[in-house]
Amino acid sequence: MGELVSDGKVQKTMEAAAIADKVFLCSISLLEVANAFRRDKVNIGIPLGIWFQSALRSPGVRLIDITSEIAFDTMSLPTAFHGDSGDRIIAATARVNGLTLCTHVALASRA
Numbered sequence: 001m002g003e004l005v006s007d008g009k010v011q012k013t014m015e016a017a018a019i020a021d022k023v024f025l026c027s028i029s030l031l032e033v034a035n036a037f038r039r040d041k042v043n044i045g046i047p048l049g050i051w052f053q054s055a056l057r058s059p060g061v062r063l064i065d066i067t068s069e070i071a072f073d074t075m076s077l078p079t080a081f082h083g084d085s086g087d088r089i090i091a092a093t094a095r096v097n098g099l100t101l102c103t104h105v106a107l108a109s110r111a
Contacts, residue, residue: 013102021060026093028066032086070096 030052036042044051056063066089073092074085081088094101 013100023058023061024093024097024099025056025061025063026066026090027063028086028089032090064093064097066093067096 033042033052034048037044037048055061070089070092073096074088076095077088077091081091090103091101093099
């Protein structure tokens with residue numbers, strides 16, 4: 001993984017990535033957002049499908065699909081790493097692609 005960013009640095013790092021047109025999104029993140037939306041954990045103010053379309057059309061946003069290499073890399077994460085499959089896939093996606101991972105999940109720092 002290129003770098004791990006959490007807590008107060010996330011906003012600044014994301015803004016810099018957006019300015020540079022270098023925002024990468026793991027495809028499983030769409031499922032994570034949909035599940036949070038379904039459970040009323042997030043309120044985006046518009047229908048989720050419209051939000052997805054808008055977010056994915058934003059300049060510089062690139063969707064990264066899960067590959068066999070990414071799936072295999074999830075097994076290389078430390079055993080103490082968060083057990084959620086989605087979080088493991090997101091971390092492995094960053095590792096395989098040499099990307100900075102921005103997260104609020106503190107356990108990800110062990111990747």
